[in-house]
Amino acid sequence: MSAVDRRKQVLDAASKSFALFGYKATTMEQVAKIANVGxxxxxxxxxxxxxxxxxILHSAIMEMKRMAEREIREDREFFDNLYRVLDVLLEFRSEHELFIKLSQEVRDIGTPKAHEGLTKVENGIVGYLKGIVERAMASGEIKPLDAQVVSFVMLKLYIAxxxxxxxxxxxxxxxxxKEYMMVFLADGLKTSK
Amino acid sequence: MSAVDRRKQVLDAASKSFALFGYKATTMEQVAKIANVGxxxxxxxxxxxxxxxxxILHSAIMEMKRMAEREIREDREFFDNLYRVLDVLLEFRSEHELFIKLSQEVRDIGTPKAHEGLTKVENGIVGYLKGIVERAMASGEIKPLDAQVVSFVMLKLYIAxxxxxxxxxxxxxxxxxKEYMMVFLADGLKTSK
DNA sequence: AAGCTGACCGAAATACACTTTTGGTCATTT
DNA sequence: AAATGACCAAAAGTGTATTTCGGTCAGCTT
Structure with missing residues (x-):
């Protein structure tokens, strides 16, 4: 077994443990045990x-970005891209499990590290969205507003x-x-007359 | 001093204390002191x-409803009413102070009663919004979706x-x-072609 | 005598001392 | 050279003494 394998073993074990037990209840000894290493x-x-x-958090964000990136076609419309990105994101449960577990932990016992982690993830996602939103604004596809605010609202809407x-x-x-996301983000509630 | 006066004294003192110190740090002795009663x-x-x-929470909700009610004209458009309701709601700081303090308390020390209280307030507001949203859907002013989901999103957007x-x-x-609320709720981000 | 009060009580929160667990190290083994 | 687990200090947990606080009520005031 090479070093890379062991590193991955540890990473996989830790991912499982954090998603299953949360930050606090995951002990280094347990991770070692699951990973079958000292x-x-x-x-x-x-x-x-x-x-x-x-x-773990960083690679979860990267994984989501990679999935999003794979769906984005520069020649397509912003909302078309958005729809397909939502589609694959909603399908991907493993990241959600980690995030949901951490949310529970924050709510139930208020672990500061779990809270910090979630904030970091949120900021990472908003930062990534911001770039995409800015491009869509520059090309005139969406209204010119503060890209950070718009990205933040997109994320909050998704979480809501x-x-x-x-x-x-x-x-x-x-x-x-997906339907509700598109209603609020694309066309609004107003009935088209 | 009549009984109603004393009741109001207590209510006012408690309002101040809950908004200033939160639920837990408000003691009955302190409320009595502020209210100048035993x-x-x-x-x-x-x-x-x-x-x-x-x-306190109930009258805060009622006060907000009363303010909203005063702005709503049945003969006007839903979004026109919405805009003016937002206008008066944003102006009213005292309710916000209480809610913000309670949010902090939940975040910082997780007082269950504060959490419960906020949930109750949120449900009260969503319930009230639902009626209004349903009417707007019935009259065809806004898209026919689940009124509860739409109301919930409206509140979350406001809090966000x-x-x-x-x-x-x-x-x-x-x-x-107000501008962002109207963008997401009324017309969406899409630029009108 | 009706309304109001604050000393008083038990329960719940806090502070503290002590025990256990856990993150992180490093001498030893493989 | 890489991996390990016994080991240590620090953090978390537990049990107990002490304080605080919600709630009561006998007596005082008006």
Missing amino acids: KGTIYTFFTNKDELFDE LTTDLNQLHAPLSKEQI | KGTIYTFFTNKDELFDE LTTDLNQLHAPLSKEQI
Whole structure:
């Protein structure tokens, strides 16, 4: 077994554990056990628990960006791209599981590191969206507003429909989520006269 | 001093204290002191701290509804009404102060009663909005979607722009908040061709 | 005597001392 | 040279003493 394999073993084990138990309840010993390595081995690849956690979050963001990137065609319309990106994002459960677990942890026991992590992820996503939104504004496809505000609202809308709403209403299907996203982002509620 | 006066004294003192110190840090003794009454007097009007808190929240919701109601003209368009309701709501700081303080308390120390209270307020507002949204759908002014989901999104959008965004971006002016609300709710981001 | 009060009570929160767990290291093994 | 797990300090957890606070009510005031 080469070094890269072990690194990946650790990463996979940690991903599972963070998504399953949250930040706090994930111990380095447990990660080592799941990864089938000694505890010390983890520290040859990651300086500490925080960095391991950051790495997981970072690669989750990167994975989502990669998926989004693969769907974006420069020659297509912004909203066409948006629709297809939403489509693949909604399909990808493993990232969602981690984020949902961390949200629960923040809500239930308020782990600061979990809260920090989620904020970092949100900022990463908003930052990425911002670039795309700016291009769409420059090309005149969408209204010229503050790209950061628009990106932030897009993310909040997504979270509201996929997560927050479920405390008040039966979960929406992927199709419904896409429909509502497009209504608010593209055309608004107003009936076209 | 009549009984109604004393009741109001207590209510005003409690409002101030909850908005200033949050739920947990508001003690009945302190409320009594601010209200210039004995502690026992509070209990002649309210059975316990919870009921006092509920009463404050309830009257905050009612006050907001009354302000909204005053702006709504049945003969005007939904979006025209919406714009003017937002206008008066954004002006009204005292409710916001209470809600913001409670949000902080939930975030910082996770007081369950504060969390419960905010949820109750949110549900109250969504419930009220739902009626209005349903009428606008029935008259064909806005697209026929699930009124509860639409109302929920309206509230979340409002909170995102007035509160959540401020951790990432300089606070928006009232005019900007109204502008963004109308963009997402009425016409969407798409540039009209 | 009706309304109001604050000393008083038990329960719940806090502070503190002590125990256990856990993140991180490093001498030893493979 | 790479990997390990016993080991250590620090952080989290637990049990207990102490304080605070919600709620009561006997007595005072008007």
